Amino acid sequence: MVVNLKKFTNKPELFTGGHRLCAGCGIATIIRQVLMAVENPVVISNATGCLEVGSSIYPYTSWKVPWIHSAFENSAATISGVETVYQALREEGKVAEDIRFIAIGGDGGTYDIGLQALSGALERGHNFTYICYDNEAYMNTGMQRSSASAYGSWTTTTPLGKVGKGKTIRKKPLTDIVVAHRIPYVAQAAPGHWRDLMTKVQKALATEGPSFLNILQPCVPGWRIEPHASMKAAKLAVETCYWPLYEVVDGVYRVTVKPKQKKPLAEYLELQGRFRHLLAEEQQPLLDELQADVDAVWEALLNKSAPTETKTKEE
Amino acid sequence: MAIRVAYTGNGACAQAMRQVEPHMVAAYPITPQTEVVEEFAKFVADGKVKTKFLPVESEHSAMSACIGGAAAGGRVMTTTASQGLAYMWEMLYIASGLRLPIVMGVANRALSAPINIHGDHSDTMGARDSGWVQLYCKTVQEVYDTLIQAVRIAEHDEVRLPVMVCYDGFSVSHSLMDLEVLAEEQVKGFVGSFTPRYPLLDIANPVTYGPLALYDFYFEYRRQQVEAMATAERAVGEIAEEYASLSGRRYSAVEAYRLDNAEVALVSLGSTASTIEYAVDRLRDEGVAAGALRIRTFRPFPKDAIREALEPLKAVAVMDRSESLSGWGGPVGIEVKAAFYETEARPLLLDVVYGLGGRDVGVDDVREVFGELKKATDAGKMSDPVYYLSLRE
Ligand SMILES: Cc1ncc(C[n+]2csc(CCOP(=O)(O)OP(=O)(O)O)c2C)c(N)n1
Numbered sequence A: 001m002v003v004n005l006k007k008f009t010n011k012p013e014l015f016t017g018g019h020r021l022c023a024g025c026g027i028a029t030i031i032r033q034v035l036m037a038v039e040n041p042v043v044i045s046n047a048t049g050c051l052e053v054g055s056s057i058y059p060y061t062s063w064k065v066p067w068i069h070s071a072f073e074n075s076a077a078t079i080s081g082v083e084t085v086y087q088a089l090r091e092e093g094k095v096a097e098d099i100r101f102i103a104i105g106g107d108g109g110t111y112d113i114g115l116q117a118l119s120g121a122l123e124r125g126h127n128f129t130y131i132c133y134d135n136e137a138y139m140n141t142g143m144q145r146s147s148a149s150a151y152g153s154w155t156t157t158t159p160l161g162k163v164g165k166g167k168t169i170r171k172k173p174l175t176d177i178v179v180a181h182r183i184p185y186v187a188q189a190a191p192g193h194w195r196d197l198m199t200k201v202q203k204a205l206a207t208e209g210p211s212f213l214n215i216l217q218p219c220v221p222g223w224r225i226e227p228h229a230s231m232k233a234a235k236l237a238v239e240t241c242y243w244p245l246y247e248v249v250d251g252v253y254r255v256t257v258k259p260k261q262k263k264p265l266a267e268y269l270e271l272q273g274r275f276r277h278l279l280a281e282e283q284q285p286l287l288d289e290l291q292a293d294v295d296a297v298w299e300a301l302l303n304k305s306a307p308t309e310t311k312t313k314e315e
Numbered sequence B: 001m002a003i004r005v006a007y008t009g010n011g012a013c014a015q016a017m018r019q020v021e022p023h024m025v026a027a028y029p030i031t032p033q034t035e036v037v038e039e040f041a042k043f044v045a046d047g048k049v050k051t052k053f054l055p056v057e058s059e060h061s062a063m064s065a066c067i068g069g070a071a072a073g074g075r076v077m078t079t080t081a082s083q084g085l086a087y088m089w090e091m092l093y094i095a096s097g098l099r100l101p102i103v104m105g106v107a108n109r110a111l112s113a114p115i116n117i118h119g120d121h122s123d124t125m126g127a128r129d130s131g132w133v134q135l136y137c138k139t140v141q142e143v144y145d146t147l148i149q150a151v152r153i154a155e156h157d158e159v160r161l162p163v164m165v166c167y168d169g170f171s172v173s174h175s176l177m178d179l180e181v182l183a184e185e186q187v188k189g190f191v192g193s194f195t196p197r198y199p200l201l202d203i204a205n206p207v208t209y210g211p212l213a214l215y216d217f218y219f220e221y222r223r224q225q226v227e228a229m230a231t232a233e234r235a236v237g238e239i240a241e242e243y244a245s246l247s248g249r250r251y252s253a254v255e256a257y258r259l260d261n262a263e264v265a266l267v268s269l270g271s272t273a274s275t276i277e278y279a280v281d282r283l284r285d286e287g288v289a290a291g292a293l294r295i296r297t298f299r300p301f302p303k304d305a306i307r308e309a310l311e312p313l314k315a316v317a318v319m320d321r322s323e324s325l326s327g328w329g330g331p332v333g334i335e336v337k338a339a340f341y342e343t344e345a346r347p348l349l350l351d352v353v354y355g356l357g358g359r360d361v362g363v364d365d366v367r368e369v370f371g372e373l374k375k376a377t378d379a380g381k382m383s384d385p386v387y388y389l390s391l392r393e
Helices: A006-009 A026-037 A052-055 A073-090 A107-112 A114-123 A176-179 A194-206 A229-239 A263-269 A273-279 A281-304 B009-021 B034-045 B057-071 B082-097 B120-128 B142-155 B185-193 B218-247 B272-285 B301-309 B331-339 B363-379
Strands: A041-048 A099-105 A129-134 A185-189 A209-215 A245-249 A252-257 B001-005 B024-029 B052-055 B076-082 B103-108 B133-137 B163-168 B177-181 B254-257 B264-268 B290-295 B295-301 B315-321 B348-353 B386-388
Touching: A006 A026, A026 A052, A026 A129, A026 A194, A026 A229, A041 A052, A052 A099, A052 A107, A073 A099, A073 A114, A073 B024, A073 B057, A099 A107, A099 A273, A107 A114, A107 A129, A107 A176, A107 B163, A114 A176, A114 B024, A114 B057, A176 A185, A176 A194, A176 A209, A185 A194, A185 A281, A194 A209, A194 A245, A194 A252, A229 A263, A252 A281, A263 A273, A263 A281, A273 A281, B001 B009, B009 B034, B009 B076, B009 B103, B009 B142, B009 B163, B009 B185, B024 B034, B024 B057, B034 B052, B057 B076, B057 B082, B057 B363, B076 B082, B082 B120, B082 B218, B103 B120, B103 B142, B133 B142, B133 B301, B142 B163, B142 B177, B142 B185, B142 B218, B142 B348, B185 B218, B218 B295, B254 B272, B264 B272, B264 B301, B272 B290, B290 B301, B301 B331, B315 B331, B315 B363, B331 B348, B348 B363
Parallel strands: A041 A099, A099 A129, A129 A209, A185 A209, B024 B052, B024 B076, B076 B103, B103 B163, B133 B163, B264 B290, B264 B315, B315 B348, B348 B386
Antiparallel strands: A185 A245, A245 A252, B001 B177, B133 B295, B254 B290
């Protein structure tokens, strides 16, 4: 699958402007990339969170596709009902279109409160794509930690203080957890690598059965970055191998973007206020540990990755 | 042709669901509702229905899937009880707020703690403000008849609210009773095919379900539910009439039993009415002017019909199978009392909390309550507003 930018930019926007996400918010970029990549009609279910709140303030909506928000923890369960009724109505001949189904949730709605509903829907094998936009905290409620929050990061519930050092627990390996469900397609993506992201969306939507995309999403207020820096942060996450881009097709791993030269983790951390405290001199041992962790995960990924040709540079 | 069989309440619920044959049933097992899920799964396995059965991982997901399915444009159903209903709580309000015509059978059961699997009304009474129509059934036959009517009520164009069909755990869910089952085509004809409103699957006309509505619009949403619930009162009656001409069985919002010339009466919901009616017959034989009223529709609350039926009486006991912890007994008593606030004349009203956690209520217990009403009429007042029946104190 090769993604053609010209073709996409000529497509009418399915996620319109006028939404109330923050300037520079990575979610809007991700959703536009996702919807540019879809070819079939889609129906979307969306968990409570920034995307839902920012895009559907009654009587307005940014969505030019059928869209449902019901609650926070049940995006996957809601879409499973939609998809099941679709199967029934198609058999009755009442729906003719070849529709694809997408469930969206933030990291809170996916790694934490929605994990059960996600796991259930994956196990039942619905024909749908789950997209997690992972900004590493509960941003909508004001930047509280989630199980996706990075080790060492500041959040409003892992504040810094005389004793507090930010989050002192590792990020939950959700992508691995999803892979363990043995579904046909799982991938990690980031919006700075748009071609990679859109290709993965197309692959996911073409998959028979459940598919899952975990997409890292820079958050301007939560990461304490400038609005113009969000795509830079997304790229650095990939270039430092903090957020490796890979896919797992029927259990086979493949790294899809291999940085030509792996950058030091500190470059990614430096950009963001939520990690500023880690850059103090006395924190060097911790920083070394974090770097070693990134290296180990990356090495392990390369080792289990199929030795196919991976791109070293894109766009 | 209708056929007569012996069935349990759960069996009757499953049979009605089979005959309605919705597009999807998403459910999770819990005592005393489990058999419905099992029986329905078997209908699917035997190819008796085309319905898609979704064995979800929780009740929260069952209701979420029903919400998705109904919004997609399907006729959907689920069943639950007790902790399962409690676990769905959040989604109950979302189902009604999105005005989705979901039908749910509930085999009433007590709520934990302590954990208890037997019948009382704590589960559904807690959901009385959730925007669902609530119908309480007395018999196995009524479970069957009500489930079929519920489809029409929920899908009524001016109602579009979800409907709970409540029946007592064990005393109805597991009791074998006589059941007359309608012919397949009678049921199919009665419910008709489902016409969804604004379905998600109408790709050409994309809709946004479940937006954020703040102080500028939220209030109107809830007010419209009030309107729909008021309309539901009329719809429940009209649909019951139509069903009566099909089945010969007529149901109304409230059902009076020997209330003519009665001086004292018991008001109840669900299967306890059978025991009360039996006791009323004995008391009548003994010359006591006893009667009974059964509230079948608790939401919408038929306040006019209740007032009209009870106003001439001297004393009334309202049987509550749940506790509100307000100091006023249970919710049914409180609402019946509220119905009389503006009337000139009103009977003495006693709230009787009974049968919690499945504690049995027999004819002697009912007689005991009538005894309390006698004491009150003699004294001209109630000594205590709440009476706990068959309780160790
Ligand atoms: C059951 C429930 N608990 C809590 C909330 C409050 N809440 C709304 S959004 C949210 C955080 C969402 O975080 P995430 O899923 O990471 O998405 P983001 O806000 O980052 O877009 C929380 C805690 C809720 N709506 N429902």
